[in-house]
Amino acid sequence: MESAAVNPQNPRDPGADNPQADQDLVKAAQSGDFNAYDELVRRYQQRIYATTYHMTSNHEDASDLTQDTFIKAFQAIKSFKGDSSFFTWVYRIAVNKTINFLKQRKNKSALSLDDLDLNPEGDPDLLALVSDKTPRREVNLAELQQKLNEAMLKLSDVHRLVVTMHDIQGLPHEEIGKVLGCNTGTVRSRLFYARQQLQAHLSEFIS
Amino acid sequence: MNQPPENFDALQRLMRLKSKECPPPGFHDQLRQRIMANISLPAEPRRSSLWYQLLGWLESRPALASSYALAGIALLLCGAGFLKMVESESAEIRIGEHTIVAVPTHTTPPPQSFQSSPITVAQTPPQSLSSTNESIKNGPPPGLFDGAHLNSLPASDRIR
Numbered sequence: 001m002e003s004a005a006v007n008p009q010n011p012r013d014p015g016a017d018n019p020q021a022d023q024d025l026v027k028a029a030q031s032g033d034f035n036a037y038d039e040l041v042r043r044y045q046q047r048i049y050a051t052t053y054h055m056t057s058n059h060e061d062a063s064d065l066t067q068d069t070f071i072k073a074f075q076a077i078k079s080f081k082g083d084s085s086f087f088t089w090v091y092r093i094a095v096n097k098t099i100n101f102l103k104q105r106k107n108k109s110a111l112s113l114d115d116l117d118l119n120p121e122g123d124p125d126l127l128a129l130v131s132d133k134t135p136r137r138e139v140n141l142a143e144l145q146q147k148l149n150e151a152m153l154k155l156s157d158v159h160r161l162v163v164t165m166h167d168i169q170g171l172p173h174e175e176i177g178k179v180l181g182c183n184t185g186t187v188r189s190r191l192f193y194a195r196q197q198l199q200a201h202l203s204e205f206i207s
Numbered sequence: 208m209n210q211p212p213e214n215f216d217a218l219q220r221l222m223r224l225k226s227k228e229c230p231p232p233g234f235h236d237q238l239r240q241r242i243m244a245n246i247s248l249p250a251e252p253r254r255s256s257l258w259y260q261l262l263g264w265l266e267s268r269p270a271l272a273s274s275y276a277l278a279g280i281a282l283l284l285c286g287a288g289f290l291k292m293v294e295s296e297s298a299e300i301r302i303g304e305h306t307i308v309a310v311p312t313h314t315t316p317p318p319q320s321f322q323s324s325p326i327t328v329a330q331t332p333p334q335s336l337s338s339t340n341e342s343i344k345n346g347p348p349p350g351l352f353d354g355a356h357l358n359s360l361p362a363s364d365r366i367r
Contacts, residue, residue: 034247041239049235054225063230063238070242148225167222195215198222206217 026086030078037077041070044087047169048094054164055098055157056105057149065101069094084178091179095161102157144205151201159194166191 022043028036048069053062073090080089152160158180165171165179166187173184173191180187199206265272 034243037246038239038243041242045239045242046235049230049238050226053228053230059230063234066238067242067245071245074246144224145228148221152225163222167219168226195218199215199218202218202221205221 022086023082026077026080026082029074030080037074040086040090044090045070047087048090050169051091051094051161051164052098054152054168055102055160057153061101061105065094065097069097072097088175088178092181095179099157099161147202147205151198154201155194155197159190159197162187162190163194163198167195 022040025036025040029040045066049062049066052065052069053059056062056065069090073093076093080086152163155163161180162176165176166173171179173187176187177184265275
């Protein structure tokens with residue numbers, strides 16, 4: 001099964017192992033090489049999708065936003081100067097698109113959890129997480145997932161974004177600051193506030 | 208009193224659950240193919256025309272498009288109303304012209320007969336003149352001047 005998430009223990013982006021290759025791919029894509037851009041899409045689409053999904057809590061919206069992000073990035077790739085990594089640049093496009101989308105979709109939250117595959121049987125970590133770490137042992141996984149999404153949707157866009165990038169995707173504060181265009185202090189304070197809010201919303205699951 | 212520092216370990220463990228959410232198998236391959244298919248599509252030539260650019264611009268601004276449509280409809284209605292008014296005015300003028308032309312043809316004798324009629328010279332003074340002379344001789348008709356209401360001066364004040 002594919003996973004849209006990134007292991008929080010290894011938050012580096014896929015291209016970080018071979019940053020030169022990323023630059024080469026970008027240069028090739030700038031000169032119109034579709035295969036090079038295809039490789040860039042393959043590297044980063046899961047993370048972009050995961051971000052947009054955790055921001056929108058909707059599979060279709062996340063899919064559309066991911067597609068729009070990479071199309072927009074391809075159209076603008078000639079203007080990419082390489083001041084930041086390609087990942088940071090494309091992530092910024094995704095974040096801007098998602099925030100604009102959420103502004104238009106205000107007060108309209110559509111959850112499509114049925115479209116997603118949680119498959120706890122195949123994931124012992126997840127089973128342990130649900131059975132041992134939550135006070136309500138009998139909790140239904142789907143219900144818990146829904147509660148988590150509802151709690152996330154109660155946060156403001158920027159706070160949800162910080163939680164998504166840090167606590168779910170495992171990005172470091174510095175990287176989040178680069179994407180959002182703010183300093184790490186702001187990232188930390190937003191993260192602290194967002195966690196407080198989430199903790200209050202999810203108190204029944206947290207002892 | 209100092210509060211203990213916030214402990215978010217339990218929350219972070221719970222949030223790990225969200226990282227397990229993922230789309231069905233094969234979804235990302237399909238998504239990538241869709242993205243690349245969209246990118247490699249040749250730009251439609253008609254889409255680059257000015258008309259489609261305008262349509263695309265208006266599509267993203269529905270309120271503006273609606274107001275333009277309303278303004279267009281209002282202009283059309285005004286134009287139609289103005290045309291109707293102009294047409295009715297010109298019809299009235301035509302009717303008026305017909306009346307002017309029609310009146311002399313029916314009330315006066317034809318010019319040909321007028322020109323061909325012989326000019327007659329009066330042999331006797333007109334009747335009205337002779338009647339005026341008679342009225343001077345006989346004085347005013349009775350009752351024309353009511354003597355009781357006439358201002359009359361005494362004889363001494365008369366100018367001689």
